[in-house]
Amino acid sequence: MKQAPRLCLLDGSSFIYRAYFGVRDQATVAGLPTNAVFGFTRMLLGLLQEENPDQLAVVFDPPRETTFRRKIYPPYKANRERMPDDLACQVPYIRRMLDSLKIATLEEPGFEADDVIATLARRAAAAGTEVTVVSSDKDLLQIVEPGITLLDTLQQRRSGVDQVRQRFGVPPELVPDLLGLSGDAADNIPGVPGIGEKTAAALIQTFGSLEDVLKWSSLVNGRKRRESLQLHAEQARISRQLATVRDDLPLSIEFADLARRAPDLDSLIPLLRELEFEGLETAFTPPPPGLVEIYSDGSGRENGPGGYGVILRYGEFEKELSGFEPQATSQRMELLAAIRGLEALKGPRRVRLFSDSQYLVRGMSEWLGGWQRSGRLVEPGALANQDLWQQLAALGDFHQVTWSWVRGHAGHHFNERCDKLAKRASEEGARDLVAAAPEPSPLPAFATAVELPPVPAREQSDFDEEDGQLRLC
Incomplete structure (x- = not known):
């Protein structure tokens, strides 16, 4: 139909x-x-x-x-x-x-x-x-x-x-x-x-x-x-x-005149530059020939529901990906977003991957070589999120990837779209989990509350400049 x-x-x-x-x-x-x-x-x-x-x-x-x-x-x-x-x-x-x-x-x-x-x-x-x-x-x-x-x-x-x-x-x-x-x-x-x-x-x-x-x-x-x-x-x-809103105006406009058309880039790009909208300019600038651009972002809380959003661009083509994890940290979702974007490519590609996560970009650009030389990448338990770093290392070897950092929430069109995709996936996934959860069984009448020791709060810390792991990891 x-x-x-x-x-x-x-x-x-x-x-x-x-x-x-x-x-x-x-x-x-x-x-x-x-x-x-x-x-x-x-x-x-x-x-x-x-x-x-x-x-x-x-x-x-x-x-x-x-x-x-x-x-x-x-x-x-x-x-x-x-x-x-x-x-x-x-x-x-x-x-x-x-x-x-x-x-x-x-x-x-x-x-x-x-x-x-x-x-x-x-x-x-x-x-x-x-x-x-x-x-x-x-x-x-x-x-x-x-x-x-x-x-x-x-x-x-x-x-x-x-x-x-x-x-x-x-x-x-x-x-x-x-x-x-x-x-x-x-x-x-x-x-x-x-x-x-x-x-x-x-x-x-x-x-x-x-x-x-x-x-x-x-x-x-x-x-x-x-x-x-x-x-x-x-x-x-x-x-x-x-x-009362009037709905009887004798308008001469035809609906064919309202059809969406491609932007006039010859006037649009100079206007964006005149207004200094560099982040928006990327929305209308296709990737160079032969290059795949991947924009990725993750959203999550410490050990809670998480989502990821990915946009792939090749020439005039564009594709969105998003997903949900019931238990994840924001760092894992940032890494997972990049993995899902690279996994979506068929055959080796020349790729430029953009992310607002310094943890991801510096990890792949600066720290990964050290982890490989020292053996920490494969030593069990040596790295936080080790399983994801290993997948990224393998995908990085399969493709020719350049890792680029973009400032988050600074008007970058694709970064903000990925952020919205990730948050939406997280919210929808969390709602689905709640809807699918079985009704809790009532406690027996004789049950008494059990006092649990308080869980010490874990504060965020700066990344270690040597290997990119949180000092508290």
């Missing part, structure tokens, strides 16, 4: 502000702020990797003073502060980045991004496309339906119809009615004084809609609440109109 095409519609303003506040104090040598551009680009690449959409568009808001909602209610969003200067100067670079990535950008005069997104989402879903709206704006939850979900990447939460009901207590189509009663402080929508979200949800559940609540307001419990509903009935209707 042919899989339905997938469309991602990204709320540009929401993504930009999240990037701006998520990455701080980053600038070029010349002093140009780049934190928002960097965070936006990194999150966008992560989204493309996770969602792998067939079509994609980033939708921006026009100046809020020009939108139709301001004409209906001039105070609408008047409480919003203007964009900070150090963010405003980065927006043109974000647009340049999207142009170089060949990602469609949309903006409709007089309408907000939400209206453009709703119109495209409904049109695409009706044509059988699976739509993911990427935004943290709760107003967009009203367009969720079969075929349309909302993804909040900040909360790592995907909302369908059931999740909207759980969030608001009403179905998606009644979210505007609820906001008409409760208002929305973020958008300066007044609602009805004294009515919050929970009360609004209870009223709609009881009476059916905002109009029904207003019609039967004389039956609402509480004198002040009844009076407020009657006094502010028209304000509630205006608030619902402000909160």
Whole structure:
């Protein structure tokens, strides 16, 4: 059965502000702020990797003073502060980045991004496309339906119809009615004084809609609440109109125009260099001919669940690997990640392996020869993680490997992807273990607690410069 095409519609303003506040104090040598551009680009690449959409568009808001909602209610969003200067100067670079990535950008005069997104989402879903709206704006939850979900990447939460009901207590189509009663402080929508979200949800559940609540307001419990509903009935209707997302815009865009395309490297690479994004540049620079690049990372706690993540690159090809160990240290997972990457190669290869583990990189580059000459590599119990070092030594002899260290969590695209793969494998593996564990047998009534001697804490120490083993090993 042919899989339905997938469309991602990204709320540009929401993504930009999240990037701006998520990455701080980053600038070029010349002093140009780049934190928002960097965070936006990194999150966008992560989204493309996770969602792998067939079509994609980033939708921006026009100046809020020009939108139709301001004409209906001039105070609408008047409480919003203007964009900070150090963010405003980065927006043109974000647009340049999207142009170089060949990602469609949309903006409709007089309408907000939400209206453009709703119109495209409904049109695409009706044509059988699976739509993911990427935004943290709760107003967009009203367009969720079969075929349309909302993804909040900040909360790592995907909302369908059931999740909207759980969030608001009403179905998606009644979210505007609820906001008409409760208002929305973020958008300066007044609602009805004294009515919050929970009360609004209870009223709609009881009476059916905002109009029904207003019609039967004389039956609402509480004198002040009844009076407020009657006094502010028209304000509630205006608030619902402000909160209702338009899905009937006469957009001329065709979905073929939103298809993903290859980046324009001739403009992208110079832009990345201008912004001094060396770590991101690697994401678009294929390995040299005949060279396999392996990026690896491990995640684990002392004698606890662990995961590993690996990315292999050869020419234009790329492959991900990940796995889980129920009992491992972070050092073992770093070594195991490199082993799994090298094992995935068929036949001897010229390889450059990248890792943020100095334990791995220095071990293979500096210490391994000494261990082999002294016999410690094969002497039983002479080295911590000896079994893994032996496997790495054999794989290093089979392939022609260069070992390279990269600084962890410093914006390196593939290192951060490997870290995410490793952590996800660790978390999912740990959950599977818990789910598969049998129910513990109840203790006999006569059993008494047994006091065990305390286990001495083991502190981390520096590596011994001579052979790379922890001094406390």
